[in-house]
Amino acid sequence: MAEPLLQVSGVEVEFPARRHTVHAVRGASFTLEAGHSLAIVGESGSGKSTTAHAIIDLLPGTGRVTGGSIRFDGQELVGAPKKTFVALRGAQIGLVPQDPMSNLNPVHRIGRQVRESLKANGIDPKRSTYKALVSLLGEDDIPDTPDGRLYLSAHGRAGLVEELRQRETVIVAQTGRDAFEKALDKELVVGFTTRMEVQALLHRLGLDDAAAVAEKYVTGTGLNDRVAGLLAEAGLPDAARRARQFPHEFSGGMRQRALIAMALAARPRLLIADEPTSALDVTVQRQILDHLGTLTRELGTALLFITHDLGLAAERAEQLVVMYKGRVVESGPSLELLTDPQHPYTQRLVRAAPSLASRRIQEAKEVGATAEVISVTGGAAKAVSAVEPGVQPVLHTKDLTKVFRIRGARPGSYTEFTAVDQVDIDVARGTTAALVGESGSGKSTVANMVLSLLTPTSGLIEFEGEDLSKLSPKELFDFRRKVQVVFQDPYGSLDPMWSIFRIIEEPLRTHNVGDARSREARVLELLDRVALPASTMRRYPNELSGGQRQRVAVARALALNPSLVVLDEAVSALDVLVQAQVLELLGELQRDMGLTYLFITHDLAVVRQMADWVYVMEKGKIVEQGPTDDLFDHPETDYTKRLLDAIPGGSLNLGGWTKGA
Amino acid sequence: MGWYIGKRLLQMIPVFFGATLLVYAMVFFIPGDPIQAMFGEKAVNPLIAQQLREQFHLDQPFYMQYLIWLKGIFQGDFGMSFSGRPVIDEIAQAYPVTVKLACIALCFEAVIGVILGVIAGLTKGKWFDTTALIISLLLIAVPTFVMGFLLQVVLGVKLQWFPVTVGANQSLEALVMPGFVLASVSIAYVLRLTRTSVAENAHADYVRTATAKGLRRGQVISRHILRNSLIPVVTFLGVDLGALMGGAIVTEGIFNVPGVGNKLFQAIMRDQGPTIVSLVTILVIVFMVMSLLVDLLYAALDPRIRLA
Numbered sequence: 006m007a008e009p010l011l012q013v014s015g016v017e018v019e020f021p022a023r024r025h026t027v028h029a030v031r032g033a034s035f036t037l038e039a040g041h042s043l044a045i046v047g048e049s050g051s052g053k054s055t056t057a058h059a060i061i062d063l064l065p066g067t068g069r070v071t072g073g074s075i076r077f078d079g080q081e082l083v084g085a086p087k088k089t090f091v092a093l094r095g096a097q098i099g100l101v102p103q104d105p106m107s108n109l110n111p112v113h114r115i116g117r118q119v120r121e122s123l124k125a126n127g128i129d130p131k132r133s134t135y136k137a138l139v140s141l142l143g144e145d146d147i148p149d150t151p152d153g154r155l156y157l158s159a160h161g162r163a164g165l166v167e168e169l170r171q172r173e174t175v176i177v178a179q180t181g182r183d184a185f186e187k188a189l190d191k192e193l194v195v196g197f198t199t200r201m202e203v204q205a206l207l208h209r210l211g212l213d214d215a216a217a218v219a220e221k222y223v224t225g226t227g228l229n230d231r232v233a234g235l236l237a238e239a240g241l242p243d244a245a246r247r248a249r250q251f252p253h254e255f256s257g258g259m260r261q262r263a264l265i266a267m268a269l270a271a272r273p274r275l276l277i278a279d280e281p282t283s284a285l286d287v288t289v290q291r292q293i294l295d296h297l298g299t300l301t302r303e304l305g306t307a308l309l310f311i312t313h314d315l316g317l318a319a320e321r322a323e324q325l326v327v328m329y330k331g332r333v334v335e336s337g338p339s340l341e342l343l344t345d346p347q348h349p350y351t352q353r354l355v356r357a358a359p360s361l362a363s364r365r366i367q368e369a370k371e372v373g374a375t376a377e378v379i380s381v382t383g384g385a386a387k388a389v390s391a392v393e394p395g396v397q398p399v400l401h402t403k404d405l406t407k408v409f410r411i412r413g414a415r416p417g418s419y420t421e422f423t424a425v426d427q428v429d430i431d432v433a434r435g436t437t438a439a440l441v442g443e444s445g446s447g448k449s450t451v452a453n454m455v456l457s458l459l460t461p462t463s464g465l466i467e468f469e470g471e472d473l474s475k476l477s478p479k480e481l482f483d484f485r486r487k488v489q490v491v492f493q494d495p496y497g498s499l500d501p502m503w504s505i506f507r508i509i510e511e512p513l514r515t516h517n518v519g520d521a522r523s524r525e526a527r528v529l530e531l532l533d534r535v536a537l538p539a540s541t542m543r544r545y546p547n548e549l550s551g552g553q554r555q556r557v558a559v560a561r562a563l564a565l566n567p568s569l570v571v572l573d574e575a576v577s578a579l580d581v582l583v584q585a586q587v588l589e590l591l592g593e594l595q596r597d598m599g600l601t602y603l604f605i606t607h608d609l610a611v612v613r614q615m616a617d618w619v620y621v622m623e624k625g626k627i628v629e630q631g632p633t634d635d636l637f638d639h640p641e642t643d644y645t646k647r648l649l650d651a652i653p654g655g656s657l658n659l660g661g662w663t664k665g666a
Numbered sequence: 667m668g669w670y671i672g673k674r675l676l677q678m679i680p681v682f683f684g685a686t687l688l689v690y691a692m693v694f695f696i697p698g699d700p701i702q703a704m705f706g707e708k709a710v711n712p713l714i715a716q717q718l719r720e721q722f723h724l725d726q727p728f729y730m731q732y733l734i735w736l737k738g739i740f741q742g743d744f745g746m747s748f749s750g751r752p753v754i755d756e757i758a759q760a761y762p763v764t765v766k767l768a769c770i771a772l773c774f775e776a777v778i779g780v781i782l783g784v785i786a787g788l789t790k791g792k793w794f795d796t797t798a799l800i801i802s803l804l805l806i807a808v809p810t811f812v813m814g815f816l817l818q819v820v821l822g823v824k825l826q827w828f829p830v831t832v833g834a835n836q837s838l839e840a841l842v843m844p845g846f847v848l849a850s851v852s853i854a855y856v857l858r859l860t861r862t863s864v865a866e867n868a869h870a871d872y873v874r875t876a877t878a879k880g881l882r883r884g885q886v887i888s889r890h891i892l893r894n895s896l897i898p899v900v901t902f903l904g905v906d907l908g909a910l911m912g913g914a915i916v917t918e919g920i921f922n923v924p925g926v927g928n929k930l931f932q933a934i935m936r937d938q939g940p941t942i943v944s945l946v947t948i949l950v951i952v953f954m955v956m957s958l959l960v961d962l963l964y965a966a967l968d969p970r971i972r973l974a
Binding site for chain 2: 061063065087091092093094095096099100102104107108109110111112113121122125126251253264267268270271
């Protein structure tokens, strides 16, 4: 066996700072064979991204590798000169970055940014065509382009389509109209379909001279056609037109596809995917990961996957490396590591991962399925409402609708966009109702209307039986006291200039609760409730970790003893372990204080652990609702099924897995 | 786009009326008699004074004077200055000098400010950056007239590289020194703006992605850092050009440049109402057009901006 493609051994990374040097990676070691896949798993700050960046010399700021060895294809990279890395990047090692929103240059067209990847690495399809022609004239050998392929150009496609149209009757007679139209419509992609593929297609269509026709029309592409082809390959529909657009005209998923196209443009042998989907919706996440997996397999690219989601990692990579505080604590084949974790940290991680927890509930139920069948079939009919008849819900909406006007180009012109369409939800006291959907489904708009931050276009919102639209300013003020919110981003939702004491005390002060001394006592009590030490009071948000900040946000929400707490993606931005802790805390508080939660999220795995009743939203409408277990076990709409399928780890067979937990 | 420009042009109408009315009122209420000012210390024949008052409509109430002036403007008549020349002639004479001076100053700002700013931004925290920051602080702190006199003495009188004042000789050479003095404070602002913008963009995610694609450092800087960083700078330069077009009273005074600033200053000193109002009106229009152009330029540079 030859040397592995990537061998990282004993790598140390330091970030020297004035006061003390941060030792981000301490002796990380792992090996990745060509064409295989490996995932580094860990929470933020574990050094997983730093390790990946060290490989291609992209450490931020003062970071540098201070020890160990990184060998790529037999070449030592630690201490290598800059030009070695310039040559390696893109051409040999591609990078798919984390956040598709910030990783594309906003002022350049997508096509130009993909083209840059080709040019920077000396790949010019035109020149390769020329080389191919030369070798054709000189020898009888198969044309040798850099990646051994010749692609269909826009010009060639037009000619080919015309040729096929002329032979339409013959082809249709042999293979049928559908196959013919499909071939013309879908299977001839500019800059993507190779001569070999065209030949195979023509052969299927029953052409005797398939090889000659393919040779005539597939003669290689220009840069722009190849760019379109790469984008199409990354799964972007209508790529030629899309290539002329700017990043802001793309959705997050589309941007990530463009970034994948860039990373794979020069056909690198190693692809580093740094949390490529953590900023995307679950369903999009699944599509992108599936696509990335297929592509790297087809191209024989080795995949180094960085993620905080253990379920995702185990599903997508053959080998797992678990990192904690800069060290590799455990590594091995994915399933083995998942079912039988040795290190206490890995065990905690396995326990906390929501995707796996959801899986666990599923498996446990399947084990006890026989016992439950009776109760399911013979029991009462499936519940139809979140609230028992006759009991007043804390929150009730009826036909809730919000229409936004989108201003047009001309003065006075506009189009209407229905963000929320006749939504009925009920939240019973002391329970958790979850509102689930992809971004753009309208779930946050519902939350904003419930919080009375947005005025509904039509429909009714009742809070404890009172119509929100009829409240006087004074009553609205009281309403705000009873309804509190915890937002997604614990970095953005706390004022950095305010001390934690002031942040938690603010709602008490605003609503004139108690005097200074009793307020201080209350803040201390709240901090204790959310398991933060009393000394936190004097600190500032930037001195706290993400999880601690979210605890502060929870404490602030609880300060006024609210009847309803709206949790708007409250744990989505947190690491798995922290997420598990905050979820546990929320559950505990609900049990102790009888809190009512409206939980807004895109993450179904979390919902399963938290919610009593689930509403699924799609394009502004509630498409399905039901008790959590029912919904998870018997989803009715395709949309819900898709959301459920998208939970990472779904395809894992965790047969012997109770042992690990 | 067309709708946007139309909307902006419509917005100019109230600004035009508001600005002219305000300036007209201020000039009207300046204490002192303009007719007396024409004659200096000499006694004025009451009959001639009366005649002049009627000629310049000074016997009419304020609002009538304003309306008469407005009527003139719409007929392309900017009125006569008290010295008997059409105001438009005086403007036509003064404006080319001011435009020339403004362009020279803009060149200084763009070239020196941007180049130093880019280098400082890329080497943030190093010696060059620190030095550039200190110099820019000095440029901001030193008053224009000190800078002007200093250059006159050193470069003009001692070294004799440039003419000390401009006067009738409005050659490029003569305008270099006032142009630099006029630009000096803005150079410092452009430098700082460029530096901050470059330093921020140098750490942007898309810059790292560009590096990861295999681009060389030089390509990363020119294609990804520069273009993005210069958007706010170009905007600033555009607005500043608008301000420079308004003439510079102090600089033009020091170097005796017969530009708009100088004319305006003299008109104010001599209580020449019509000249002041007409000059300021033109300055207001120039400024509004410039800011419209800057907004259009901004949209052209940054594809995310949609003008509506």
